[in-house]
Amino acid sequence: MDILKIENLSKSFNDKNVIDNLSLIVRENEIYGFIGSNGSGKTTTMNMILGQLEPNGGDIYVCGEKVNFGNTETNKYIGYLPDVPEFYNYMTAPQYLRLCAKLTDLKKNERESRIDYLLSIVGLSGERSKIKAYSRGMKQRLGVAQALIHQPELLICDEPTSALDPKGRMELLKILKDITAETTVIFSTHVLTDVERISDYAGILYEGNIVKEIDLSKTDFGDKGIDLKLDSNEYKSLSERIELSHLQGDNYRAVDISLRDLYQLLYTLDIQPSQLELSKKSLEDIYLEVTR
Numbered sequence: 490m491d492i493l494k495i496e497n498l499s500k501s502f503n504d505k506n507v508i509d510n511l512s513l514i515v516r517e518n519e520i521y522g523f524i525g526s527n528g529s530g531k532t533t534t535m536n537m538i539l540g541q542l543e544p545n546g547g548d549i550y551v552c553g554e555k556v557n558f559g560n561t562e563t564n565k566y567i568g569y570l571p572d573v574p575e576f577y578n579y580m581t582a583p584q585y586l587r588l589c590a591k592l593t594d595l596k597k598n599e600r601e602s603r604i605d606y607l608l609s610i611v612g613l614s615g616e617r618s619k620i621k622a623y624s625r626g627m628k629q630r631l632g633v634a635q636a637l638i639h640q641p642e643l644l645i646c647d648e649p650t651s652a653l654d655p656k657g658r659m660e661l662l663k664i665l666k667d668i669t670a671e672t673t674v675i676f677s678t679h680v681l682t683d684v685e686r687i688s689d690y691a692g693i694l695y696e697g698n699i700v701k702e703i704d705l706s707k708t709d710f711g712d713k714g715i716d717l718k719l720d721s722n723e724y725k726s727l728s729e730r731i732e733l734s735h736l737q738g739d740n741y742r743a744v745d746i747s748l749r750d751l752y753q754l755l756y757t758l759d760i761q762p763s764q765l766e767l768s769k770k771s772l773e774d775i776y777l778e779v780t781r
C-alpha cells in the first residue's frame with residue numbers, strides 16, 4: 490500500500506520555483522531518505538504534506554486520502570518530528586507524553602502502556618530528570634516518542650540527526666530503523682551515510698524535483714572504473730591506448746573499458762600492475778553525478 494503519494498507537486502515563493510513537478514511514492518513499512526542540500530525544498534515539501542503550506546499545483550495523498558491545505562484531517566495518520574523539537578522543559582518525559590496522549594484519540598486506559606512502550610523503544614525508560622536537563626540526543630529521542638504517541642501510519646522527520654553527535658546520531662538512526670515494523674518513515678537529510686545506513690529507498694531532491702531514486706537494497710550502484718597501480722613506464726604505454734585519470738601517487742583509474750578488454754590490453758602490452766581492482770560507486774558518487 491502507498492502510505493504517501495505525491496503527484497506533480499509544485500511550490501514557488503516570489504516567482505522562484507522551489508518545488509517543481511515533484512512526484513514520489515513511499516510504501517508501507519519502508520524507510521525513505523529524502524536527500525537534498527540546504528535550501529533545496531525539503532522542509533517546504535514536508536509542510537505541504539502536513540497541509541500547512543499551500544501548493545501551487547499537484548496532489549498529495551496520505552494513506553489514500555487527499556491532503557487539503559488548511560485541513561488537518563490527514564494528520565491523524567502522521568507523526569511529525571521537526572529538526573529541533575520544542576518541549577515543556579519543566580516536565581519529565583512521562584509527564585510530557587501524558588499531556589500529548591490527552592490530545593489524541595488514545596483511550597484513557599491505553600495511555601500509560603503506550604507511554605511505557607514508547608519510552609522503552611527510545612531508551613528513556615528509567616529517566617527521571619526534567620527535559621531541561623536532556624542532551625540534544627535525548628530530546629530528539631523524546632521527539633520520536635511524542636511523534637508516535639497516536640500510532641501514526643507515517644512518521645515524517647525533518648533532518649532528525651543534523652544536531653547530533655555521532656553517538657546520538659547512531660542511536661536515533663537505530664530507533665528509526667526499528668520502528669519501521671509499526672510505521673512507515675520518511676526523513677530528510679543531507680547526510681548521505683545516514684541514508685545508506687537505514688533507508689530502503691533514497692530520493693535525491695535537486696532543483697525542485699526528485700532527480701534520482703535509488704533502491705538501497707541493491708548494494709551495487711554500478712562501476713566507477715578500474716583502479717590500477719602503474720609505474721611510469723607502464724603508465725606511459727597504457728595511456729597511449731586508453732584514457733587514464735590520475736588518482737594519487739602511482740594510482741590511476743581506467744574508465745569506459747570493460748575488465749575483460751583491459752585484461753586483454755594489459756596482456757598485449759605485457760603490463761602486470763601491482764594492484765588492480767574494480768571501483769564501485771557509492772551513494773555519494775551518485776549524488777554528485779545527478780546534482781552537478
Ligand SMILES: Nc1ncnc2c1ncn2[C@@H]1O[C@H](COP(=O)(O)OP(=O)(O)OP(=O)(O)O)[C@@H](O)[C@H]1O
Binds near residue numbers: 526529530
Ligand atoms: N515562506 C517562505 N518565503 C519565501 N521563501 C521561502 C519560504 N520558505 C522557504 N523559502 C525558500 O525556499 C527554499 C527551500 O527552503 P526549505 O526550507 O524548504 O529548504 P530545505 O531543503 O529544508 O533546507 P535546509 O536543509 O537548509 O533546512 C529556500 O530558498 C528558502 O529560502
